[in-house]
Amino acid sequence: MIDETENELPEFSQSAPLTLGVELELQIIGSQDYNLIGSAPDLLREMTGRKHPGDVKPEITDSMIELSTDICQDYQDALTQLRSIRNELVHQADRLGIMLSGGGTHPFQHWGQQAIFDAPRFHHLSQLYGYLAKQFTIFGQHVHIGCACPDQALWLLHAFSRYIPHLITLSAASPFVQGIDTGFQSARLNSVFAFPLSGRAPFALSWDDFSTYYRKMIATGVVKSMKDFYWDIRPKPEFGTIELRVMDTPLTVERAAQIAAYAQALASYLLKEKPFEPQEDDYLVYTYNRFQACRFGYDGRLVVPGTAEQRVIRDDILRTMATIEMHAYDLGSTEALNLLRTEVLQGRNGASEVRAAQASEGSLEEVVRQGSERWAGRLS
Amino acid sequence: MEPSVFFLPDWPPDLSPLLWIALAVVGAALAGEWIRHHLGLPRITAYPVVGMLVAAIAGNRLVAEHGDWLRTGLDIALAILLFELGSRVDLRWLRHNRWLLVTSICESLAAFGAVFAVSRYLGVAITPAVLLGAIGMATSPAVIMRVVAESNAQGQVSTRLLILTALNTIYAVVTVHLAMGVLHQRYSGDWVLAITHPLYLLGAGLLVGKLLAMAVSGLHRWLALRDEYASIILLGLVLMTIGLIEALRLPVTLCMLFAGIVLRNGERRAWVFPRHFGSVGGVLVIMLFLVAGMQIKVEHLFTGGFLALVLIGARSLAKLTGVLLLARPAGVSWRQGLLLGLALSPAAGPVMVAAADLGRLYPELQVTLIPVAMSAAAIMELVGPVIVALCLKWSGERRD
Numbered sequence: 001m002i003d004e005t006e007n008e009l010p011e012f013s014q015s016a017p018l019t020l021g022v023e024l025e026l027q028i029i030g031s032q033d034y035n036l037i038g039s040a041p042d043l044l045r046e047m048t049g050r051k052h053p054g055d056v057k058p059e060i061t062d063s064m065i066e067l068s069t070d071i072c073q074d075y076q077d078a079l080t081q082l083r084s085i086r087n088e089l090v091h092q093a094d095r096l097g098i099m100l101s102g103g104g105t106h107p108f109q110h111w112g113q114q115a116i117f118d119a120p121r122f123h124h125l126s127q128l129y130g131y132l133a134k135q136f137t138i139f140g141q142h143v144h145i146g147c148a149c150p151d152q153a154l155w156l157l158h159a160f161s162r163y164i165p166h167l168i169t170l171s172a173a174s175p176f177v178q179g180i181d182t183g184f185q186s187a188r189l190n191s192v193f194a195f196p197l198s199g200r201a202p203f204a205l206s207w208d209d210f211s212t213y214y215r216k217m218i219a220t221g222v223v224k225s226m227k228d229f230y231w232d233i234r235p236k237p238e239f240g241t242i243e244l245r246v247m248d249t250p251l252t253v254e255r256a257a258q259i260a261a262y263a264q265a266l267a268s269y270l271l272k273e274k275p276f277e278p279q280e281d282d283y284l285v286y287t288y289n290r291f292q293a294c295r296f297g298y299d300g301r302l303v304v305p306g307t308a309e310q311r312v313i314r315d316d317i318l319r320t321m322a323t324i325e326m327h328a329y330d331l332g333s334t335e336a337l338n339l340l341r342t343e344v345l346q347g348r349n350g351a352s353e354v355r356a357a358q359a360s361e362g363s364l365e366e367v368v369r370q371g372s373e374r375w376a377g378r379l380s
Numbered sequence: 381m382e383p384s385v386f387f388l389p390d391w392p393p394d395l396s397p398l399l400w401i402a403l404a405v406v407g408a409a410l411a412g413e414w415i416r417h418h419l420g421l422p423r424i425t426a427y428p429v430v431g432m433l434v435a436a437i438a439g440n441r442l443v444a445e446h447g448d449w450l451r452t453g454l455d456i457a458l459a460i461l462l463f464e465l466g467s468r469v470d471l472r473w474l475r476h477n478r479w480l481l482v483t484s485i486c487e488s489l490a491a492f493g494a495v496f497a498v499s500r501y502l503g504v505a506i507t508p509a510v511l512l513g514a515i516g517m518a519t520s521p522a523v524i525m526r527v528v529a530e531s532n533a534q535g536q537v538s539t540r541l542l543i544l545t546a547l548n549t550i551y552a553v554v555t556v557h558l559a560m561g562v563l564h565q566r567y568s569g570d571w572v573l574a575i576t577h578p579l580y581l582l583g584a585g586l587l588v589g590k591l592l593a594m595a596v597s598g599l600h601r602w603l604a605l606r607d608e609y610a611s612i613i614l615l616g617l618v619l620m621t622i623g624l625i626e627a628l629r630l631p632v633t634l635c636m637l638f639a640g641i642v643l644r645n646g647e648r649r650a651w652v653f654p655r656h657f658g659s660v661g662g663v664l665v666i667m668l669f670l671v672a673g674m675q676i677k678v679e680h681l682f683t684g685g686f687l688a689l690v691l692i693g694a695r696s697l698a699k700l701t702g703v704l705l706l707a708r709p710a711g712v713s714w715r716q717g718l719l720l721g722l723a724l725s726p727a728a729g730p731v732m733v734a735a736a737d738l739g740r741l742y743p744e745l746q747v748t749l750i751p752v753a754m755s756a757a758a759i760m761e762l763v764g765p766v767i768v769a770l771c772l773k774w775s776g777e778r779r780d
Contacts, residue, residue, distance in 0.1 A: 033652050
C-alpha cells in the first residue's frame with residue numbers, strides 16, 4: 001500500500017451535506033505506572049467481534065488507538081455513537097487492566113519509549129521521519145463534514161480557516177509534555193508543526209486547480225498520496241468531506257460531540273449565508289492566530305482576516321455562537337451549543353482542567369488516573 | 381610458624397568468609413553483566429549459579445558462619461520485594477475481570493493437585509504431601525519481580541504474571557499455615573491451638589500490613605517519596621515492620637504482601653512505587669539470589685533425583701493448563717496464555733523457608749519432604765529466571 005503512489009486524486013464521493021463523522025485518537029495507559037503502554041494489539045484483539053457503531057483502528061505507535069463513528073446526522077447521533085463505542089472500549093480496557101484517556105498529550109510520557117505499531121505504513125513513516133514519528137505520540141480529534149461537491153468542499157475548507165483558533169481553544173487539552181507545563185493550552189499542535197507538510201492547504205477553490213497542485217506535488221516525489229499532507233484542514237475525497245484536524249482529543253466524548261456540533265453549525269452558517277468570500281490574504285494572519293489560540297486559549301488575541309481588528313478569542317467565539325444559533329437550532333444542537341457556551345464563559349477547557357487537577361493533586365500520575373476515570377464517564 | 385616481623389600477617393594469610401562473600405558478589409555482578417551482554421538474559425540469571433559455584437569452592441563454613449547476618453539481609457530484600465509486588469496488585473482489575481481471579485485459583489489448585497498427586501503416588505504421607513502441594517502453588521515472587529523489573533517489561537503477560545504470583549503466594553502461605561494447624565492437631569492433639577494459630581497468623585498479618593500501608597501512605601501525602609533520601613525513611617519503616625513481624629512471630633511473606641495490597645487499593649489515588657526504593661532493594665536482591673545459590677550444593681541437584689524432576693514437570697504443566705484453559709475468557713491470546721503459563725513455573729523461595737522451618741519443627745519430615753523439595757527448588761532456582769526471561773522476550777513486552 002505504501003509503495004504505491006496515487007497519481008490521481010480519488011474521485012470526490014457524494015455525501016449528504018453537513019453530515020458528520022468524528023475520529024478520536026486515544027491514549028492507552030498502563031495501570032502500574034500510569035504511563036503509556038503498548039497495548040493496542042491486545043485491545044484490538046479483544047474488540048474484534050464486539051458489536052458497536054463505527055470502527056476502532058490502530059495508530060502509529062502501539063500505545064494509541066483510534067475510534068471513529070459511522071456517518072452521523074446530528075449531534076445526538078454523534079453523541080450516542082461515541083458513548084456506545086467508548087463504553088465498549090472501556091469495558092475491554094477494564095478486562096485487560098489498562099486505562100484509556102482523552103487529552104492531546106500524555107503529561108509525562110517520553111517519546112523515546114514508544115514502539116511503532118507493527119504495520120508497513122507506520123514503519124515507513126518511522127523510517128522517513130525518524131524521531132518525529134515517535135514524537136507524534138499525540139492525540140487529536142478529527143471532524144469530517146460532508147460536502148455536496150468538491151468545489152463546495154474547497155470553498156468551505158478555506159472559509160473555515162478563520163475559525164481554526166476557535167476549534168483549537170475549545171478542544172485544547174495538552175498543557176503538559178514530558179512532565180513539564182509548557183505554558184501552552186495545546187502543546188500537541190507544536191509537534192504537528194514539526195512535519196514538513198503540515199500547516200494550511202494551498203489556496204485553490206476549484207477541484208481542477210487542486211488536482212493540478214496535487215499532480216505537481218506527486219511529480220516532485222515528495223508525496224505519494226493525500227495521506228502525506230498533515231494540513232490543519234484537508235479534503236477527504238474518498239468520503240466526500242473536509243476533515244478538521246486541529247483539535248486535541250477532548251477529555252470526554254461529550255465534549256468531542258459538542259465540538260463536532262459547533263463545527264457543523266458553523267459549516268451550515270458558512271455554506272448557507274456565505275458571509276464572506278475566502279481569500280488567499282486571509283492566511284496572512286493564520287499562523288499568528290493559530291499560535292495565539294495554542295498558547296493562550298480563550299485569552300489569546302486573534303486578528304480578524306482582512307482587517308487590523310484584534311479580538312480576544314473568547315469574545316470572538318461568543319460572538320460567533322450568537323451568529324450561528326439558528327443554524328444550531330435547525331441542526332438539533334442547541335444543547336451542545338449551550339453547554340459549550342457555559343464552558344467559554346467560565347474560561348474552561350481541557351487544558352485548564354488538567355492544570356487544575358495538577359494544582360490540587362501535585363502528581364501527574366494522579367492527573368492521568370483522574371483523566372482516565374473522566375474518559376470512562378465515571379467522574380463528572 | 382611465628383612471623384618474623386610482628387606486623388606481617390600469618391602465612392598463608394587467613395582468608396575470612398567475608399572476603400569470600402565479597403568475591404562472590406563481585407563475581408556475580410560481573411557474570412550478570414556478561415550474561416546480559418552476550419546472551420541477552422537478565423543479570424539475575426547469573427547470580428544463583430555463581431553463588432552455587434562459590435559455595436562449592438569455599439565450602440560449608442561460608443554460609444554457616446554468617447547465617448544470622450545473611451538471613452536478616454535476605455529478609456529485608458525479600459520484604460521490600462514482596463511489598464512492591466503487593467503494591468502492584470490492582471484489586472479492581474480482579475473485579476472487572478473475574479476470569480483472571482478464576483485463572484489464579486485454577487492454576488494454583490492445579491499445581492497443588494499435581495504436586496500432591498505425584499507425592500502421594502511416590503509414597504509420601506498425606507500431611508507432607510499437602511505441604512508439598514501448598515509450596516508448589518507459589519511462584520517465586522523474587523524471580524518474577526526481578527526479571528520483570530530488569531526486562532522493563534510491560535504488557536498483559538508481565539502484569540498478569542505479577543498479579544498471579546502475588547495471589548498464588550498468598551494462597552500458598554495460607555495453605556501452608558492451615559496445614560501447620562493440622563500438624564499441630566496431629567502432633568499435640570490440641571484443637572484450639574490448631575484453629576487459632578492460622579487465624580492469628582492471617583489476622584495479625586493483615587493488621588501489620590495495614591499499619592505499614594497507613595504509615596507509608598501518610599508519609600507519601602506529606603512528602604513526595606521520590607528521591608533517594610525519602611527511600612531511607614521507607615527502608616526504616618520496612619525494617620521496623622520486620623522487627624514487629626518477628627516480635628509477633630508472623631510470616632514476613634504474608635505481612636508484606638498485604639501491606640502492598642492495602643497501600644495500592646486502600647485509596648483511589650494513583651500510587652507508583654518509588655523507583656529509588658526499588659533500586660535500594662535491587663542491590664539487596666543481588667545478595668538474595670547469590671545466597672540462595674550458595675545454599676545449593678551441587679549434590680542437591682541430584683539427591684531429589686527423578687522425583688524432583690517429575691514434580692517440576694507436573695507442576696509446570698498444571699500451571700500452564702490452568703492458565704491456558706481460561707486464556708481467552710480472561711482476555712489474553714493463546715500465545716500470551718502459553719507464555720504466561722510457562723513463566724509461572726519458578727518455584728518459590730519464601731515458602732521454601734517455611735518448609736525448612738517445618739523441617740526443624742518436625743524432624744520426621746526431614747527424610748521425606750526436605751530432600752525432594754530442596755532438590756526441586758535448587759533446579760528451579762537455576763532454571764526459573766531463564767524461563768521467565770525467555771517468556772517475556774517472546775511476548776514482546778521486554779523493553780530493555
